[in-house]
Amino acid sequence: MRTAFWLCVLLGLLALAVLPAVAQQGKRFGALDAPVTVEVFSDMQCPACAAYHLETLRPLMKDYVATGKVFLTFRLTVNHRHSYRAARYMNAAALAGLFEKASEVLFEKQKQWSETGDVEAALASALTEAEMARIREHLDAQEIEQAIEADRALARTFQVRSTPTTFIRYRGETTPVVGVVSYAILRRYLDRLLEGSP
């Protein structure tokens, strides 16, 4: 029994040493020491952002963020009719540790909730009751408004004029990418950057 326990501890430590330190805090994903940082400004109600998220950022998460090569941060802007409500839910989901799952749902069902503004129904149709409860728990938190305002301020600072806008940072140099780009082309650029990383 004792041997099994120590074996588990040893395996756990080994896994920690081998796997990259993946942090999933709020709207930030990946290893803190990843060589490349990607910051994406999206609007939950913008159709181009949905396409970008589902076609480009989803595979990016799998191939680059989960493998410790890219540290990804999401910022939410509020430019459409129901964007603010969606941003509230998304920031609540971030506090509940459900940002990735909730963003997938809202982008996939964007057409549906964009007409009615019923963000909650769209989320509830795909998340479990327990997950919805965790999101609702944070909906009225003071941090939600602060997070929305912080993202707005950052968008102003970086002069984000349309969404999606992506900032790729590597060794102090920033590459802004305005609009939707395909995963195939984005990954070529990331691979070029990573070629030069230690």
Added chain:
Amino acid sequence: MRVRVQLIARCVLGFVFVYAAWTKLAQPWERFALAVDSYRLLPEWGVIAVARTLPWLELLLGLLLVAGWQLHYVAPLVTALLAGFWVAMLRAYLQGLGIDCGCFGVGQAVGPATLLRDALLVVLAGFVTVEAFRVRRASSASAA
């Protein structure tokens, strides 16, 4: 007088092309590929082909314009290229893509200012083309 105006026009165009090429060649081609891809016009292989070849083509055409060599071939090509850029930018603007034009590196949004600037370049290139053919016709006539 017209010869002098054409000389100035083709030198302006030539330097614009050389500068545009330099801003692209000074960075990895994959970075320019991001700007090309954001127009949502070409498949992956097309984006790669344009990103790898366009800066060199711009450099070559720019130098040929300044040199004034084979203008009756170079000027129509430059006009067609600029007109193509303008149509692509207009399409992006009308579709509300909100993208960077990618003309001189990063940071220039496709909008009325960039469309106007490119329209003026098309007009300038058109003038150089017309003049190139006029001079060629005149020299052929005098040779005959």
